[in-house]
Amino acid sequence: MGRAALSEQEIQSFRDRLVEVATRLFVRDGHSGVTLRAIAREMGCSPMTPYRYFRDRDEIFAAVRASAYQAFADAQEAAITPDQSPLERLAALGEAYVTFAIESPDAYRLQFSLSQPSADGYPEVREGELLAWMPLLGAVQAAVASGDLEGDPQILAHLMWSSVHGLVSLHLAGKLVMGPELDELLPHLLTTLMLGSQQRPADLVGATLQGITT
Amino acid sequence: MGRAALSEQEIQSFRDRLVEVATRLFVRDGHSGVTLRAIAREMGCSPMTPYRYFRDRDEIFAAVRASAYQAFADAQEAAITPDQSPLERLAALGEAYVTFAIESPDAYRLQFSLSQPSADGYPEVREGELLAWMPLLGAVQAAVASGDLEGDPQILAHLMWSSVHGLVSLHLAGKLVMGPELDELLPHLLTTLMLGSQQRPADLVGATLQGITT
DNA sequence: ACAAAAAATTTACTGTGTCCAGTTAATTCT
DNA sequence: AGAATTAACTGGACACAGTAAATTTTTTGT
Incomplete structure (x- = not known):
């Protein structure tokens, strides 16, 4: 034919x-x-x-975004090792999150900038989002199962994700120039979140995380 | 002439x-x-x-951004009343923050979207940022002074700001569709942050904030 | 009334995403 | 092998953007 x-x-x-x-x-x-x-x-x-x-420019950018998510998900996966305790794993994921954002600010912007067209209608993007989300959710579930944290894993994971995202986001937007810097804030953020999410003696959790994140 | x-x-x-x-x-x-x-x-x-x-388009947008910051700062100021306890004030500021972002998503995007040109070289924008920042910093300082929170006020305020910003940011980007919603997450975030930032009995602080944010 | 200077507009240039008509090239039927 | 068909690609337009340069309009002092 x-x-x-x-x-x-x-x-x-x-x-x-x-x-x-x-x-x-x-x-x-x-x-x-x-x-x-x-x-x-x-x-x-x-x-x-x-x-x-x-189809058009937007679809091109959706593909680029999906690819960025893939790279991001890989970085998250790579931060996980079998020998970590749940809390250590959470701290490692947070570290990897921030490291990725710092080293690939453009990719990060592409994924999370507010003025990005929404992922609706681009299933590959949604898929990438989910993929990037799984490691954190898994770690939080493990931490709850082991008793290191208390609460609904979905909610806890969202809190951690959004908090770290907010921190990174403000850093990349250049709004952390006055006062403390990212390096100083991240450990504080992680310990504060952990402390606020469990019943254990504060110094124990704090010490564990300080050892990881500094 | x-x-x-x-x-x-x-x-x-x-x-x-x-x-x-x-x-x-x-x-x-x-x-x-x-x-x-x-x-x-x-x-x-x-x-x-x-x-x-x-001078050019960027300067126009800088002016619009500065104006958006002004409105935002006003909303923050309006959330403060003299009779609030430090923790209540913090919760009220968080509420006002989220409310502003929800009701004026474009203004919020304009201020905080990552793909915004930086504020360097636009002193009015920097000024607006500072203005919007003061109420929160003041409330945190009061909370530390009264013993409701422990730690460096600058750091604590940054943690709260960035956490709430992250939450709102993900919501506006349409990334909270799976699982819990903003309304559910915000109280959790605030209580978690407070609990993680003080030594008081958890149920006391938790009860105070739950009463405010729901 | 006139001249000069500042404000405002018109015109034009470059660069964007995208539509459309025409062209090229590959495959299959005769 | 040759012709027909059809998808892939190209090049040229168009409408829109920001903005530089030239031009016109408006206002003011003499």
């Missing part, structure tokens, strides 16, 4: 390459440096070619 | 009107709806006229 349609494999490969290029541009030139035309120039194709593989 | 230069008063009045118009557009059409041309159309002047009063 006619020309064969692109195979799933070809489509995926083009998409992957484009996401890679877009990410590089993002890191190099920041948010406003990533234009369809710049991507196309960098890929050696016409500005319209990407439209065969993505 | 020639024509008189614009008085300081005229300049300020034009700027104020423009910020007002821009804010309205922001609320109505969202981030991408606010263009210089739309502002000019709405103000009944040519697209170039604003350039007499602002």
Whole structure:
């Protein structure tokens, strides 16, 4: 009949390459440096070619975001080792979270900036979010199961996530310049959250976390 | 000689009107709806006229941001009443914080979104940030002075701010759809933070805050 | 009334995302 | 092998953005 349609494999490969290029541009030139035309120039194709593989600009950015989430989830997974106690694991996840945000601020911005278009209609993005969320949830569940923390794991995990996110977020936005810095605040935040979420003697939990986060 | 230069008063009045118009557009059409041309159309002047009063687009947005901070600071101030205990005051500030963010999500985004250009070089924005920060810092200082909380007020205030900011931030980004909602998380967050920041019997502080935030 | 100077507008330029019409290239049927 | 079909791609427009330069309008002192 006619020309064969692109195979799933070809489509995926083009998409992957484009996401890679877009990410590089993002890191190099920041948010406003990533234009369809710049991507196309960098890929050696016409500005319209990407439209065969993505509906529009938003879908391209959704793919880049999904990829960023994947990298983030990997970093979270990598922070986990079998020998950690639940609290140690929580502290390690917090550390990894902050480290990722500091080392890849653009990726982090891409994932969490408020002016990002919502993930509705982009299941890959939602999927990435869930993937990145699992390690923390698992660690909190373990901590509750072991009696290190008390409360609903879903709620506790949300509190920790949002708190650390808020801290990182303000740091990246350059709003922590007056007064204490991120390095100083993170241990305080973690210990405060832990202390507020359990019944054990405060000095015990505090000592455990201080040993990890400093 | 020639024509008189614009008085300081005229300049300020034009700027104020423009910020007002821009804010309205922001609320109505969202981030991408606010263009210089739309502002000019709405103000009944040519697209170039604003350039007499602002250096460029960034400076316009800085003015809008400063104004948003002002409104935010006002909301914080309004949440304070003389008869509140330190802990009640903290809870009230947290409530007011969240309420403002929910009711004026665009203003909030404008202030805190990560992809916002930094406040460097825009002293009015920095000033607004400081203004919005003072009530919380004051309340924390009072709470430490009264013995309700323990620790460095600067650090404690930062922890509270960033935690609540993180929560609101994730909510506005639509990332709290799975599991617990903002209404449920906020009281938990506040009590957890308070409990983690003091030595008093947990049930006492918890009861006080639960009474306020629900 | 006139000249000069500042304000405001018009025009034009570059760069954006995207639509549309035309072109190229690959595959299959005869 | 050759023709027909059809998907992939290209290049050129368009509408919109921010803004620089030139131009016009308005206001004021003489």
